[in-house]
Amino acid sequence: MSERESLNSQLEHLQMRYVGTGHSDISKYEWLTNQHRDSYASYIGHNSLNSLFAIAENESRGRIEYNLLQKMIQPCGPSPAVKDKKNIVMKR
Numbered sequence: 549m550s551e552r553e554s555l556n557s558q559l560e561h562l563q564m565r566y567v568g569t570g571h572s573d574i575s576k577y578e579w580l581t582n583q584h585r586d587s588y589a590s591y592i593g594h595n596s597l598n599s600l601f602a603i604a605e606n607e608s609r610g611r612i613e614y615n616l617l618q619k620m621i622q623p624c625g626p627s628p629a630v631k632d633k634k635n636i637v638m639k640r
Contacts, residue, residue, distance in 0.1 A: 577627055584623030588616045 591597050592613055602609045 577624060580624050585620050588620045588623065592616050 591601065595609075598609050598612055601607075602612045605612065607615075
């Protein structure tokens with residue numbers, strides 16, 4: 549039992565320390581947004597991947613980098629409407 553508690557406390561520590569690891573109340577939209585942003589940041593940071601995308605799309609590396617940065621703003625589209633505790637639909 550103590551091993552399980554230890555794993556849970558380690559997970560909680562990681563979730564508090566790093567934004568992208570989520571938390572117990574994270575929504576599917578937030579999780580996917582973090583995954584997409586991490587992927588785009590990795591693509592921009594690795595010049596070889598950036599070059600590969602530029603060749604595949606027949607664009608300049610600068611244009612590919614710009615497009616990836618633009619996708620990081622809302623990678624999964626606008627956030628869905630959320631119902632609060634009183635069942636009132638709110639926009640995020």
